[in-house]
Amino acid sequence: MSYAIIRNENHKMSAVPLLERHNERLNHNYSNKDIDLSRTSENYNLKKIQTETYQQEFERIRTRQQLKGNLRLQGKKQSTVLCEFVITSDKEFFDRIGKERTRRFFEDAYDFVTAKAGGEQYVLSAVVHLDEATPHMHVAFIPVINGKDRKGNPCKRINCSEFWKGKDSYSRLQDEYYDFITSRGYDLERGEKGSTAEHLSVAEYKLKKTEEQLAEVTEQLAEIENIEEVKTTNLPLNTVAIKRDDFEMLSAAAKNYVGAKNAEAENVQLKAECLSLKNENEELKNERNNEIVNNT
Secondary structure, three states: OOEOEEEEEEEEHHHHHHHHHHHOOOOOOOOOOOOOHHHHHHOEEEEOOOOOOHHHHHHHHHHHOOOEOOOOOOOOOOOEEEEEEEEEOOHHHHHHHHHHHHHHHHHHHHHHHHHHHOOHHHEEEEEEEOOOOOOEEEEEEOOEEEEEOOOOOEEEEEOHHHHOOOOOHHHHHHHHHHHHHHHOOOOOEOOOOOOOHHHHHHHHHHHHHHHHHHHHHHHHHHHHHOOOOOEOOOOOOOOOEOOHHHHHHHHHHHHHOOOHHHHHHHHHHHHHHHHHHHHHHHHHHHHHHHHHHHOO
């Protein structure tokens, strides 16, 4: 029997560009060998951003919906600004229901997410990936709660911890999603109630994803840093001497990072993202280990 699977992952602003690159397939290469780029054209959006980037779309929605919140968007202790649902089942389930009903399945699941998020107006992006072994959907949304401003007036606030308040919030999410998706006619089972497996699977999933992102960023850094220093001694104005191999590598890097002039800035950004991912990776390992210890 196939299971109704929904996972949640929270994201700080520094991780949003990585989320966007993965979900919208902006990278040219992926360390995840399950991704078949020849099939990426089969992916589709149930909701597209209206701006150029996820960060810009976050700001657009934040302004348009007049969302409050004392958010820290830079530095080490950043606020969580986005939640991401990953919705899937197993390959056998999708093979059984076929291509057309698979799309209806994700459309139905998207209805669940918009209701859970408080409305489609808080959803940044919803992307269905068909270029991996098992079809799945990524939905990024802003966690919004009903609150009050400094004058005590009712308002909408961005607050992830309050959005997920309650020790059994993840279990409730599983129950709510299972009840919803089976009411739409899909023959799926819910995971065993009261089991710690579902909680641990999320920690494992987060860890796997950050490891994949870390590998991708490290790969991109290596591509830039392997380029030897360009020498300009005793050459006419505006010309440089460079080895053919280095020129070819530099040309490839230029294509990937929108021109050679942006390479240094991209290098700095990637290093920052790499460090952030390493720190997050260690935190997730500790979280996973703590869950194993506490539940054994």
